[in-house]
Amino acid sequence: MWDQEIRVMGSCHAILAASILLATGLPAVLVPGFSVYGTHLVWIYSVSATVTGVSAAVFWLFGITPPAKKHTVGYKLSRLFRSCLYFFLSCLFFHTVLVLYGAPLIDSALETFSLAVLLTSLTTLRCLCVLGPNIQAWIRVFSRHGAMSVWDTCLQFTVACSLVGAWLGAFPIPLDWDRPWQVWPVSCSFGATFGFLTGLFAAPTWIHYHRKQLTYKCK
Amino acid sequence: MKWFPVLSLLFWMCAVYITGIYLFVGGFLLVRLEVNRTSSCLDALYPGQELERDFCRGQPRFRKAVLLIIDALKIDFARFDPNNTSPRPYENKLPVLDETLSAKPSHSRLYPFRADPPTTTMQRIKGFTTGSLPTFIDVGNNFASSAILEDNLIQQLGQVGKRVVFMGDDTWENLYPKRFHRSLPFPSFNVKDLHTVDNGILQNIYTTLEGDDWDVLVAHFLGVDHCGHRFGPDHPAMADKLTQMDGVIRSVIRRLQNDTLLVVMGDHGMTDTGDHGGESQKETDAAIFIYSPSPLFQQPQNQLEPEVVPQTDLVPTLALLLGIPIPYSSVGQVLLPLFPPHGQSAVGALSQQEALWINAKQVNRFLETYSSMAKDIPPETLSLLRAQFSHLSSEYITAHQKGLLSSPQLTASLQAYLTSVRDTCRATWAKFNPFKMAAGLVILALACATCLLLSELSLTFIRENGALKSSCIAVMLTGVCVAIAQLLAWGYVEVPWCVAGAALSSELLFIWKAYRTRTVTKTGLKKSASCLSVPKLLTPAVLILLLRCASLLSDSYVIAEGRVITFLVFSLAFYIPVYLNWHGYLLPQIYDSPKPSALLSSPALPPSVVRKEVSTLMASLALVIGSLFLSLFFHGCREEQGLCQPSQFLSPLSRMQDDKLKNLHYILSVSALALYTFLLRSWMRNYGNLNASSITVFTANWILPLSSISLGLHWAVSGTPEDSFKNLSELIGLAQLALPRAAYCLLTAGLLLIWLDPLTVFIKSKTSTQNRLASRLPPRYRASIGISPQAELHHLIPQIYQQMRQSLDDGELSGAGEEDGRPAVEAYGLGTVYSAPLLLFCGMLGIGLLLLHPEGMALAFLLVLLEMGAVLYIHASHCLHKHNMKYSGFNVPWTPVVLWALAATQFFHATGHLPTFPSIQWGAAFVGFPDGHTGTVLPASLVILNTFASYILLAVSCPLLLLWPLVCEVRYSRGERACGDEVEDAVMEIRLRESPQQFSSALLQLSARYLFVHGAQVFASVCAAAILRRHLMVWKVFAPKLMFEASAFIVTSLSMLLGVTFVLRIDSAVTQWFKRLVPDASR
């Protein structure tokens, strides 16, 4: 059972990672004048959209997303609507946090917001996919005894890695090297993406090696 | 409470740190006094005493001079090796020099030109125009601006009416503002720009040369230096740049007239990586090329040719060749080959001996003046030099009378004298002392380790108590031993080394002792309670501290320090809720999952309490984040930050033009001040500290508001435009003097009064029935909540003092409280007996420090208060959560301490300060003293108080971190009481008296941790200065940062000692109060 879950997770993450690489590579072929530094916002949107779409699809296909309690169309619609709302609110939340961390308030609001969208699609979206639109559960997951399944542990990993990656990405910005990737928010979005990829890789690996110690309570 | 070990250990720790700083700074920063005298044409420096003729009227050897300064022109760049078939990019690129040298040997010379460290452009320009050896700190009267006031070539040239035209590096324009006949400065800051300065010069230099409105032309090219910084010397770009310079020299030589002297020189060299600043030969050896269209030298090169020309020698040489007096503070020696031997000279030109004699007299005069001002030249050397000079002068005068001036012996001895003077000065001013620097580094590193050990083993050291006597003796012995060794070896004593030996030995002794106690505890008691372990230390807080220290090693991070520190503090603040959530404290335990043992041991809290606490915690967190964000709006700007706009609140009201804006700012500031005062007082009222009739309460009730009011009035008066109330001008002047002085007096009086009687406890005694039985009960303190209706009315928290400690207890104490539920003595405000006076003390201190700042900073000070409060609440609830409402051991974890210490730096920036000298707010010295001062101590201390205000405030209030969880206990106990649990009553800070040993050890630990956080930062900036002493930015960024960090540390440690002493003072007052109370209650 463990092996199967880990295998599912591994393949799921491989698809996600591949889609991110594709989202970076494909526009370079299709869109003239595309470069990761030069048209950075396009890159961010391409990656965010891909991650959003692919994760939603993959999680739904593999059946990890918690099944709806009621099967009425109205309930499903309201769930969808709430998910979208949370997605948007989370973008605003990340935007605020970025501004508090010292991002320019007015000058490059679009860049900041794009980064917030990227962060949301890397973190909040996954929460939405794994836990559904339930903030209490989100908060619960990020505690020591809060994880209730392999996917919860995996969620902890990817979210922490993405956020730490974005945080580390801010470090080269003040240096006076004048490199293109030091421009706001290039290094941060790189950091977040690399962190996410690391999380995708690290979570199944860690779970694999610690499967003996892991015990989950049933929901 | 053991006050002696706490204070003495802390004092010793501070002393060791300061010794380390002192040693390092003594080896790194060299200080020289500036002599503010100028030479004039009438100085009797001419050879022969009888000839009192005007020095400047003679016919000079040259009428004009061209100075081409090629920044960082290393001697290797200028040499030409025809046999080198595959030259590197920087080799053989200046063939013009070699061609000229071989074609016209009597017209030209090329020498290595040795610079004195620090080899940075600004210091070098200063060096080869004043002829002195500039150090990092030239103590003169122009500390705030960079203009040179010392006597120099440019000034002397101007005095005799020569027109100096300058073009190139704009450093010159800053050093000599408005001194040039014409100047074309170009920005030098951007190292990446290789061409702006050079092309700017090239567009103008040839037309200027061909024109006739100049006598001395100075052109400073920067391309080679910038190319070195950007690419290093071994790069094709360097070849292009040097080839361009070759063309420039060729064109200039073609355009020279017969009476013009050309000097091509570099100000310093560069290392293989293209940097400079230090003292290695690659950095110091520049090139100097001298050329004149008319014959200048005796050919061939004779034995008088120097191998290396020191950079100071340019000044006297140029001065005498151009016929101007040698600048007063020059210690250079004329370049003899440029002067003809006696008897062969043309009319009016000086011969070698004459030039040397003028030079020697000038140098001797400077030496006399300098040694009368400063005492840093060793007296033995000084008397030796004096004797040498008097001998020389008699010899010269006899030779002059006999007309035997060409004796080579005299020349040699004159040269020897000049060389020894220069060497003496160089030994005093212009050398890093690597041994002292290394000793300082070692002492500081060990001090950090010791401080860490002290904080981890504080309880052991408090228990041992008598450990200090032996170490004191050892330290004294070592100091004396070092002194004796010095006496035997060198014959004199250098105090720094004695202190260093003492500090080092005490540290080693301490570490050894700590190691021994550790092994004893391990083997003897099998208990590793107080053991130091590395993984335990690797918390995010320490990680943030490490990042902060690492950031001090990069110039970009130091320049952006304000933002960086806010970022780090914000990260740490954000870590707290994540941490709490991770441990499950944030959500009420709705689902019952298996809890860890620590949580199981105690009953879970009801969800309502948890929710309330979480909302308080979140509100505090929001407050911290909000004040962090808002504090960014109060920052100043460094000159390196190009697009930065300094905060509007930094400019004083009197300088503001717009009336509406002025009123708005005034209202904002006054309301911030009012809120500040109100918050302090309402906190004290809330905890029942304003009921007593003691002096401290009087201070809180009257002196605090009064001083705020006088501060507000002072701002109003100083903000009034001078011309608006003409007939009231006298009154305004009086008010400007009286109001701040009144505030000073009030605050000083208030602080003294709090110190004298820090208790804020109000006792309400009741006649109690005697009950001897109750006294048999184990002694314990109780606080009841809301017994007296009057107390309820005033939101007081009455603290019930029921029984004394057994030692004080005569067995006659009243235990009535046990019977009728009413205590014998109600003491209001006993629960906050420590924190209330400390808070009041800090609040008054804050108002005093605010007085020295511009008005707008009231908002920043309010933010300090809010952030402090919020951090305290977060820390308290964190602590109580962790210990599940029972706070014992009183240990303060690293996170709040690091937060507290970093907040000091954060508010250093948020009160408009920067670690640069031009940003010091000198205006602080004139608050209350609008007409200036007579002494220097008072203004200096006012400026120091202004600059390090945030450090002082946070260091003094540091013990609050220890007290606050106890203060907050009552909130929780109320909640618990509500749910009907039978728990021990909250006794708040009185609990500290139950375990005095733990109190002392916790206080010691907290202070040691706080010292460690600051000490680690000092160590990091010391390392930065030591490692990066060759960095381009060392004198602009790292050295000032080191100075500020070191001064901040000294101020912090003194303030922290003050704070700790104050807590001990309160403790002794409480003890006395109890003693007084016991007979009362038992009677």
Ligand SMILES: [Zn+2]
């Ligand atoms: Zn230079």
Ligand SMILES: [Zn+2]
């Ligand atoms: Zn340079």
